[in-house]
Amino acid sequence: MLLxxxxxxxxxxxxxxxxxxxxxxxxxxDLLQQVPGWSVLxxxxxxxxxxxxxxxxxxxxxxxAVQVGEVAEREGHHPDLHVAWGRVTVETWTHAISGLHRNxxxxxxxxxxxxxxxxxxxxxxxx
Numbered sequence: 001m002l003l004x005x006x007x008x009x010x011x012x013x014x015x016x017x018x019x020x021x022x023x024x025x026x027x028x029x030d031l032l033q034q035v036p037g038w039s040v041l042x043x044x045x046x047x048x049x050x051x052x053x054x055x056x057x058x059x060x061x062x063x064x065a066v067q068v069g070e071v072a073e074r075e076g077h078h079p080d081l082h083v084a085w086g087r088v089t090v091e092t093w094t095h096a097i098s099g100l101h102r103n104x105x106x107x108x109x110x111x112x113x114x115x116x117x118x119x120x121x122x123x124x125x126x127x
Contacts, residue, residue, distance in 0.1 A: 022099025035108040048093040
């Protein structure tokens, strides 16, 4: 079943302790359509959800990273963040299953709601 981004945004991450199967390629492809700007990257044999957000300076990038951290804490699902001058890279996957889970897409959809994420995507389109 294809979920809309609103469905993802209104969902809550659930505890994943392992033993659950990672998303299939078809499930991943369907959910990826709901989080524009995000892509799947395979690193160390593990699929990860990735997005680079661009900002005008380090201070704005850092403030955005802090907001991502607050969302992650509320959801209990924590991405890897890389903050650089004018850029925040968000990379998420579910460690307990060494792959992608619906939680990763819920987190991505919630990050998309943050102030600055929309402006960032406009800058991404121009670069």
